[in-house]
Amino acid sequence: MTKLTGPSGSGSVALSDLVCFDLYSAARAIIRAYRPILSGLGLTYPQYLVMVMLWQHAPRTVKDLGDNLDLDSGTLSPLLKRLEVSGLVTRRRRADDERTVEITPTSKGRSLERDAKRVPLEMATVMGISETEERKLRALLRKLSASLATQVDDVATRVA
Amino acid sequence: MTKLTGPSGSGSVALSDLVCFDLYSAARAIIRAYRPILSGLGLTYPQYLVMVMLWQHAPRTVKDLGDNLDLDSGTLSPLLKRLEVSGLVTRRRRADDERTVEITPTSKGRSLERDAKRVPLEMATVMGISETEERKLRALLRKLSASLATQVDDVATRVA
DNA sequence: TCATAATATATTGTGCACAACTAAATAAGT
DNA sequence: ACTTATTTAGTTGTGCACAATATATTATGA
Structure with missing residues (x-):
């Protein structure tokens, strides 16, 4: 796996390209490593990130989640709907500002935090550095x- | 941007989670940085990776590309079709083994290498390390x- | 030889990412 | 007040990733 080896054939590959490829490759590898751990919780990695944010404090607006995770509404809106369908969060427009939508974990969403406690430890062992x-x-x-x-x-x- | 700050609210976030988030975040940031540079070539980042492989040597099979880029046929098949539609590669089943498909850059695909020469330099300046x-x-x-x-x-x- | 396994690619379905656009609500400036 | 700009979410469309499955082809072993 994971080549794009340096100077080999006709043209050599520049360092910046190699850094980027390693980054691209490692990011997918680590999300792949989270997958079997998170599937037990019924979460994908981006969904897990949102839940971690909500476990820190809630409610949070869509914008707040987007600012902190660097994701836009095009990504978050459907993701949050899926979390709502899973029964983990509720979405409610704020009374004093109808533009913003507040995301709140349900009791089911909050109780998931206990099961999620083991995730970082399992990841730490798998990372091997x-x-x-x-x-x-x-x-x-x-x-x-x-x-x-x-x-x-x-x-x-x-x-x- | 890019928070998931450490110990702040109620629960602190573990180091392994933070490493993974930084990796996830940086990978998206660097692909975002490639985007305006590559759009001039009419390529996405994964398409650029495939073309870099083909510029090194060709033809290459789908499996070879997948092994080196760590991508499966579910990702590569439609991507390669899009490159074919763009007129950058041809796809042809090998005569002596009808299972494998050989990907060859067209003359248009090969000539794109000249324009792509500047990509690593532009990326290097943008990366700032x-x-x-x-x-x-x-x-x-x-x-x-x-x-x-x-x-x-x-x-x-x-x-x- | 002939059944079985292994290999190579493609297809289907789900879930991100993100650009571009829309809609609705609030804020600001005059 | 009223026009204009800004802010916040949502929608649409494209392109990955990847699991699961399907199909066709080649290799292997009894």
Whole structure:
């Protein structure tokens, strides 16, 4: 699995391409690793992220979830509907501002937190890298995301 | 953007969850960064990966592409059809083994390589981390992917 | 040889991601 | 007040990912 090997055939592949491919590949690999653990809870990975947010505090608006998870309404709206169908959350327009929709976990949604407690531990064992390495990895990923975000902002500013 | 902050509200979020979220988030951010660059070539990021493979050498079978990019036929078959519709590749069953399908870039597909030469450079400038950091990041990602892959194999073995 | 297994690709169905657009409600400026 | 802009969600359409299944072809073993 997972090649895109460096200099081999005619043209060599540039480092930036390789970093991106490894990132793309690792992200899919880790979500794949979560899948069997989360399927026991009846959740996909993005759904799990939303529930983690709601376990931290609730209710939260769709916009709040989107800001924190970096997902737009095109992704969240149907996802939240599926969580509603699963009986894990309720969606209700706020009385004092009819634009916003508040997402609240149901008792079933809240009780799921207990079962979810074991998820991080199982993931930690499966990842097979040390805590120090995890922290280094996080630091690099966050630095990368930060500079990519400023680039997007630059483009947005250039247009405005 | 991009929170899932650590210890804040009631329950703190475990490190493994944070690593995974940062990975998930960074992977989307970098593909988002590729998008405007690749759209000039008429390619999505997975399509670009396939073309990079074909520029290295061709023809390649669907299986070969899948092994190297870690994608299955459910992803590749429609993707390759779209590349065929775009006039960038041809698909042809091999005479000596009717099971396999060979993917060959057309002259249009091959000539696209020149325009694509600038992609890695543009990405490198946008990423905003040093080559040393890129290499460290790659090393960590590959180590993570490797241990996740062995875990998947373990499960497969347990089933067999 | 002939049944069986293994291999390679395609298809179907579900669930993200995200761009582009719409609709409704609130905020701001005059 | 009233027009205009902004904010918030939702909808539509495209393109991955991937599980599950189907189909056809080749390889293998009794």
